[in-house]
Amino acid sequence: MYETKYHKASSVADAVSLIGKSDDGKLLSGGQTLVPTMKARLAAPSDLVDVSGIADMHGVSISGSTVTIGAATTHANVAGNADLQAKCGGVACLAAGIGDPAVRHKGTIGGSIANNDPAADYPAAMLALDATIKTNAREIAAADFFVGMFETALEEDEVIVSISFDAPAKAAYAKFPNPASRYAMVGVFAAQTVDGARVAVTGAGDDGVYRQFDMEAALDTDWSPNALAGVQVGSEGLLSDMHGDATYRANLVKVMTRRAVAGCA
Amino acid sequence: MTEGIGARVLRKEDKRFLMGKGRYTDDIVEPNQAYAAFVRSPHAHAEVKSIDASAAKAMDGVVDVLNGEQLTGDGIGNIICGWAVTQKDGSGMNMGAWSALATNKVRYVGDAVAVVIADSIEQARNAAEAVEVDYKILPAVAQSMDALGTGAPEIHENAPGNVVFDWEIGSLEPTDAALAGAAHITEMEIVNNRLAPNPMEPRSAVATYNNAEDHYTLYTTSQNPHVARLVLSAFYQVAPEHKLRVIAPDVGGGFGSKIYIYPEEITCLWASMKTNRSVKWTSDRTEAFLTDAHGRDHVSTAKIGFDKDHKIVGLKVNTKANLGAYMSLFSSATPTYLYATLLSGQYNISNIYCDVQAVYTNTVPVDAYRGAGRPEACYLVERLMETAAREMGVSPVELRRKNFVTSFPHETPVIMTYDSGDFATNQDQAIKAADYDGFEARRAEAASRGKLRGIGFSNYIEACGIAPSAAVGSLGAGVGLWESAEVRVNPVGTIEVLTGSHSHGQGHETTFTQIVAERFGLPTENIQIVHGDTDKVQFGMGTYGSRSGAVGMSAIFKALDKVEAKAKKIAAHVLEASEDDIVIEGGEVKVAGTDKTMGWHEVGLAAYTGHNLPEGMEPGLKETSFYDPTNFTFPAGCYICEVEVDPDTGVTDIIQFVASDDFGTIINPMIVEGQVHGGLAQGIGQAMLEGVVYDDDAQQLSASYMDYAMPRADDLPNYSVHHASTECPGNPLGMKGCGEAGAIGSPPAVINAITDAIGNNDLSMPATPSKVWAALQAASAKQAAE
């Protein structure tokens, strides 16, 4: 790893100020992607501003139908939150399936969505639930936030503070893990929201997370796995790699959507 | 005897590993230690036009930057291949030169051109990045078939057409004639996928040159420290043998990949002398993917013929073996004498012919990996048998049984003499354990849940306990493959056994102790096994080819014979009895039929005080043995795999995996079962998960665990492991060896099961979900068309 300067931010304002003052700084949350990348010498931030210790950025709170998750909340704490399990089990379940136990103890929801890895799990849920991403400066709708593969609407010095969404009537996440990395080869978050059926797909698209509108339309008519039988999923725009080509991924999108809908609670 | 032969003794070595007190090479820190970082080619094939290290040398903490010209200039020799294979036409191999640091040309991604020695590892890595290498990129080739094609880039000047050798075994005309008269022929193209060995401990070396004594010490992750010392001194001239101590401390797995003496170890020793510093290098995982010798990578066509009674009449095989960019230590033996000699499988086949073209490509060198040649043979034979049974509409069990070798010794047409075995009994035991009779009912039940069940067999045989020195010498080996042992009885009666076998997970400290405990009736705590240090152990050939039991323990056994004989002489003298009446049991040395006895420790003391020894006897109680086996050993068995495939996704679950093995005598069943488990996991990994992927430019795309699928706990089943053993007549313990069986026998069982489930024989390893799903689509498209 190249040399870097580590800072522990005490507050959101502190983090914003530290990152603003840095030459080529980077926010560090759980570090489960950034640290390995730095170890590989594929990233060399001059400064690391650690936001994981900022108290305001932790925890899950539920007010009415609105769920708010602090950006520095670990996957383990999201997965284990009893209120969330009751209110929106789909998200808790998704968190319980990210990485492995040690990764879940350290990795955070904010880090995951800020990175917007095309194979990350959270973006599917955020997009399907039309979550609002709150930063130090503004609120961004998920649809505007996830710009493309590894790209978000965030400015370099913008800090995600929390994520909130309205708990859907039903939601579930079905993931098909890559046999090697265990990242999602295809992950589908299906939700029945007040605005209708939502199906968001991660891992499959060659430009990151996306909504599967044909599936949504079919589910709007009939919220059941059977409703999806006639929906065609093309391989256009889907990833192809050594683990599976676009045709296989297209098949998985269909199968995983069916399983997500079947698993919805 | 609760701690002797056959007892499930818990491992003596475990406590230090469990407490984090194991001592691996990277744990070692020498005073004044510097760190090495290698400058590696990002290109698969390129001319090295120049290397400019001036910026790197000026950086903080940099001790020196060394290159291949300096290395060869200092007389460091090229890396050798230890087994000379003779080609069809009687000529030798076309071997290209391999320097530890490349000079004019790089031939695979990861080929090192320079090394930076610096005070800290980060300084070394920073400086390695600052070394400017000017490459002229050349076309590269990764696949053996492409390397043999017209217009393929030439990798070594002296290997025209990239052919390292063209070798044959068996007889061509009789085989062709037999196949011409066959009632049924099954023909297949069979690919054995390329694997990265991946011991969890990456390779590491800590080299120290002491200029006051002109002496070198190398701590390294080696399966055979004595061979390393021999080769480092005799061939690479890094240090004279008597001035070089090689220590392989605790080693975190090897699986073959730590047999070889790699460029990094050579370079660290030399760099230590150049810089007068201790030099440490520890591979990271991606470096391991790039530089540890890979395994397998065969492309074969095979043809097997049967008469109208389903008896095999002939087998003809052609294999292209990818050896990578350079010839590693055993690379020539693996696809020849360790492979084609096992093509008869468990079957009585009168006519076999196999020819092998070994090929240079711009990839990591390929060499022995757990099983080494035998998994390739077993996979080929057992896929042919299963497919033939399906084509002829006969039971795969019956087809095999009909063709089993049943009398021993049995000479195959591919130069092996099977000495013992009972293949039918192993098969019966496996079938019973797997409830084969109930399979169709289980298949129907699975179908009712929308799942596809399949069952597959594999009847493997391997040649282990390598090997008789004269035999391997006549076939081209550069060394003898005996093993040595020394048994030291201390004056207080405790015993140290110094062995040339090396344990890197196999539990030698326990198993080896058990045969000593058995012999003298001593508690295992009084016995210590010493290995892995050339200053302590007299000599050794090391651990590979499932040889530690059959060869290494036989050497101990022979040394124990000598100790026992001398102890009896001493006791007879002290107790004033006839030597023939002395018995040793329960830690006592007694005169049979009397109450005259002395404790084992008293014999030890008598031997060392020398106050009262038989006339002319030298004091002391320490004996050595060099044991040379008389034949290979032939572990064999029957494996059955049952799978369930999810047709929606192609995901395969292994429902059960049954192994019935014949390992001959088993010293510690617990450890033997553990060896089988580990082998099975690697074989299942090969069949379903693992594969090194290169792109068309010979860039390795699967160089981390992000893309190379290592088997994990939830990929694997519990295993049902059984033994039905016949004693090996070739060694004093009757042992055959168990280290590789699981990895050899399991891949065909898995693929035969999956192909059974999906109704399509055309499936290659690794059978990943996407491949299985595609094969299912192909099968249903074919069905629809018919």
Place this chain on the structure above:
Amino acid sequence: MTEVSMTVNGKAVKADVPDNTLLVQYIREHLRLTGTHVGCDTSQCGACVVHVDGKAMKSCTMLAAAADGADVTTIEGIADNDLHPMQTAFKENHGLQCGFCTPGMIMTATDMVKRYQADGRELTEDAIRHELEGNICRCTGYHNIVKAIADGASKMTSA
């Protein structure tokens, strides 16, 4: 350089380390506790798992500076002089061969058992296999590791 203070295996330690020092480097090279191992570069093998403030974490994917003030337990610190029940279970069930992945396995195993026991969940064989997703063993084929963890879990309950 940053001054980091933490408690490691019950002992307060303090050192000036470069900011880019990983926790595993600090443990292995500064504290010379070499039971924690490094087996990969991408956070997957789990040979480096330690407990940070009571939770299993990969010490290769964490900066030492980020562990400032933390309570860290390594394999050397889970039992005094003798074996922890989980270590005993690994020995009795032959849950290790070369021993390199073993410390990480033990640290993951004890964390897993503690979590399941705290939640009152049953640690089934399937659950154990799933929980081991972040720990790779190349020697044992996992069969005996799974058995050992089940055994270790009951030993930890009765201990």
Place this chain on the structure above:
Amino acid sequence: MELSGEYRIAASKAEVWAALNDAEVLERCIPGCEELDKSSDTEMSAKVALKIGPVKARFNGNVTLENLDPPNAYSIVGEGQGGVAGFAKGGADVQLAEDGDETILTYQANAQVGGKIAQLGSRLIKSTSAKLADKFFANFRDALEPQEENTEG
């Protein structure tokens, strides 16, 4: 790997051709290009910073124009060394066709990466290459079109 695309550009073929040979235009259009120095009409040296998620790599390399067939077609070929990250090289065959006042630009591109980015990031190579190629030509179109709008407005 092979990539291709087509762009309609609101500019004449001659203007498009001129821009394709203009180092300043290319510098603005190559994604992440920090510097592009012309050493001859067809040879340039470049510094390009590539950012893919957490990965940031800086490539030093050359851009060469080959197979010139003014004003109809050429090939633009680049290769760069990214230090520890490895190397990248690629090229695009570009064809221009007149369509009224506008020009249709088509390209067939290929890309190859080596070293660490290939070893660790293979899953991303294809989509990243496609994205970069697309971005280059989109930037190129945009670089020509605003001028057009300005002159009209």
